[in-house]
């Protein structure tokens with residue numbers, strides 16, 4: 001295992017389970033101190049215990065500005081710097097256009113798009129003063145479009161645009177902003193999908209199987225490290241090739 005993140009401080013949102021927990025474990029193994037952030041406090045404590053003393057668990061809702069500002073302050077007070085921000089927390093509220101409620105639209109936008117915006121804004125002054133920083137946004141292959149996910153796809157498409165814009169705005173402060181776009185990954189989020197929807201997605205998957213959370217964590221670790229210093233504003237699809245085109249089966 002490379003040791004590329006020695007003494008770096010990383011905030012991971014949605015760290016309590018799934019992809020966020022895997023990213024937290026991977027970045028810890030590469031030497032980082034981890035700030036675990038999740039709306040669900042219960043799942044954070046055991047992970048913080050597993051990761052050891054160089055980790056801090058903070059319960060926060062990333063769609064609430066007051067909670068984001070407080071979370072970033074606690075992180076800075078605890079570890080002195082913030083070198084990496086991984087905007088991973090995200091939710092789905094799927095439905096075809098005619099059945100999608102306004103509430104489901106707003107909730108998904110609040111968590112998936114406004115949340116990362118608030119987190120980027122909250123860490124900006126700290127990274128600017130350091131003249132260094134890495135931001136990795138977890139989007140989704142669905143940003144290219146996906147039936148039944150108008151709200152989710154639009155939120156992730158918005159996050160792609162946010163990534164590219166902030167890459168341009170923040171580059172002169174040596175802050176890199178990139179995105180990782182997972183395809184179908186085995187997590188609690190996908191386990192809760194209706195069986196029929198999951199089977200349809202697997203039929204469209206070039207590899208015929210789901211990816212693992214560790215596949216995503218490896219890509220995030222790479223982009224968070226010095227190995228990614230000249231990579232900025234990019235969307236790295238980690239999806240077994242699905243973004244290359246539709247399979248005709």
Ligand code: NAP
Pocket residue numbers: 013014015016017018019020037038039040043060061062063087088089090091111115138139140141181182183184185186187188189190
């Ligand atoms: P997950 O298993 O549902 O984990 C997401 C975590 O974020 C949960 O612990 C969740 O808490 C938390 N969270 C939800 N709303 C939050 C908020 N407002 N503030 C802070 N934390 C919040 O999801 P995942 O499958 O690991 O997905 C992680 C990211 O990858 C998401 O952005 C997702 O869109 C993206 N992604 C996943 C897949 C996939 O196949 N799994 C594919 C493409 C992209 P609760 O459980 O209490 O809601």
